[in-house]
Amino acid sequence: MDDALTIHNRADFGLWAIEAAKQIDGEQRFDLAKAARDGTAGELRDAGNALGQAITNALLGVYDGLLDSAEDE
Template identity: 65%
Template sequence: MDENIQIETRGDFGLWAIEVASQIVNEQGFELARAARDGTEDDIRGAGNALGQAITTALMEVYDGLLQE
């Protein structure tokens, strides 16, 4: 998510969404699973919040890109 990409079609958007979802699940989903297995309720809450924030950030990046067009 650090590089700019050009989304010109619905298919481009779909590919971008799949890639971003994969990155988020790989990074934040693992932390949430680890917290659920080994952590406290605060650890789980923190990992869940981080997952939600990663999703929100990705969606806001797309929205901001749409406004620039």
């Protein structure tokens, strides 16, 4: 999700969130499923933490973009 996106309203943000979730799920799904099936508790925790970190990074990226836009105005 490196492409620039302009969010004008709540609906735009909702669409972005859906697309971001799809991308994050696609990137993290295998590791989490494998850890749940075959891994230790530590591996499952690490995979879950990686998923949480990916979500956090995506949300902070949008927040930073909103701050940058506010400073430009």
